[in-house]
Amino acid sequence: NWIGLYQDTESDDYSEPDGGWMWIINGCLFTGEPVAYTNWASxxxxxxxxxxxxxxxxxGCWDDMDGNASQKWIMERDTDEIDNFIVLDTTALDFxxxxxxxxxxxYVTISNVGTVDLEIADVQSSGADFTVSETYFLISPCDSSTLAVTFYPESLxxxxxxxxxxxxDPSHPIIEISVSGTGVEPPDIDVSPLSLHADLMTGDSTIQQITISNNGLSDLVWSISVEDTNTSSRDVGNFLEDFDLLGEFEGNVYYMSNYSTxxxxxxxxxxxxxxxxxHMATVTSxxxxxxxxxxxxxxxxIGFTDxxxxxxxxxxxxxxxxxTNWAGGEPNDAGGHEDWAHLWANGYWNDHNPNYETRxxxxSGSPNWIYTDIDTGTISPGSTxxxxxxxxxxxxLYGGEYAADLVIASNDPDESxxxxxxxxxxxxxxxxxxxxLALDFYSFIGYTNTRHITVTNVGTGYLVVSD
Known part of the structure; x- marks a missing residue:
């Protein structure tokens, strides 16, 4: 029998398999009561x-199941009428x-768990440095809306x-949310150098350095990302004939082989x-x-090995x-020969041996030819x-020219x-x-015997064979 328990994949504590489970409120899935008691089966x-x-x-024990499965369900009716239908995910914002x-x-998420439209009007702040994205909006039953609140300090x-x-909402005609923040002197970013170049042979790598300085009077919070990657590549059409498209995730496209190896x-x-x-899939989240x-x-x-x-x-x-997402007791290098990772059908990882075959x-995406050792940080005033x-x-990597932008974003108001x-x-x-690498030409006198040698270029440059 279905019970009113679901896993909210958008909740802050969501993780597979047991994070983000919530009880339904008034038939609305998006905002649930927290789960205290559970009775999951082994x-x-x-x-x-x-x-x-x-x-x-x-x-009496529980199991998770596809929501499209046909099951009977258990319905519960509250003894008290629900006379309020507005739910906020927070009543205080500290900037x-x-x-x-x-x-x-x-952001403040406002949800309507009632049975009629929820009307939000006359949204305003008592302080000019705090502004809102909307002053009036309607929220349908079992729906929610996000209100953006921005702190733009003009004074210290x-x-x-x-x-x-x-x-x-008859029980909450007026809703108040406290907002607070502190205006401080701004940071001042300086980055050196503003360009990098490397000349490499296929198979090589090198490390270079970027220095970020904070010449301002408050902490500089920064992050770096690789963008606008432009690389040499070859036509992949013929290579994908034996693969099935899985879909796209965060800008990369994934395929699965339709054969085992x-x-x-x-x-x-x-x-x-x-x-x-x-490259073989790398799983980083x-x-x-x-x-x-x-x-x-x-x-x-998956592309993970020791x-x-x-x-x-x-x-x-x-x-x-x-x-990582190793199964319990894994990796265990059973027999001393398990050096390659595969993902089980339940989502956990296991190490396996060199002879095992599976898909x-x-x-895809651009080859991962440039990346940084860290991607975020905070720099105090006067530091680097x-x-x-x-x-x-x-x-x-195939020979050619590769280019990318390393974009450093920060809280410097003049150079974001x-x-x-x-x-x-x-x-x-x-x-x-x-x-x-060796040929045996066993044959009878007067007869010929032919053997073949296969020469393959497994590199990235043209192979010239002579003499």
């Missing part, structure tokens, strides 16, 4: 779906320190004010394509793991390792911080973004593979 929830049933695998001339925007010092609004076999196939912008798990609905290889050094797991792209997932971009011509241009020239190199 091994449940297992990230198979976002809705709960009871009496499924054992009497902290904000530099003069800068701004800080936060702490400010505390009240944001008020009128509603047609070993992890090293999959890696060799991708490497042989040479610079087409694909719970959201990406969930996307791949739901799209494949089976076990698949084949070079036992216990030191690395992504095939060389990017930093942060998120694999590839990820170094960032170390890595130029990476590994992973069989500073762009460092990065370019790389890659010289391709050939790599010969010969099979076999």
């Amino acid at each position: 091994g449940q929830p297992d990230a198979s779906s976002d809705y709960a049933v009871t009496n499924f695998s054992c009497s 902290g320190e904000c530099p003069i001339g800068g701004l800080n925007t936060q 010092g702490e400010q505390s004010h009240v944001l008020s609004m009128s509603t047609n 070993t992890w090293t076999g999959a890696d060799e196939i991708i490497q042989s394509w040479g610079g087409v912008g694909f 719970a959201e990406e793991n969930y996307f791949i798990n739901m799209a494949t609905n089976r076990e698949v290889w 084949q070079d050094s036992e216990g030191e797991w690395v992504w095939v792209t060389g990017e930093p390792v942060g998120y 694999f997932v590839i990820e 911080q170094n960032i170390y971009p890595v130029f990476n011509a590994k992973n069989m 973004e500073v762009v460092v241009s990065a370019t790389m020239t890659v010289t391709p190199i050939p790599e010969i593979s010969v099979d076999p």
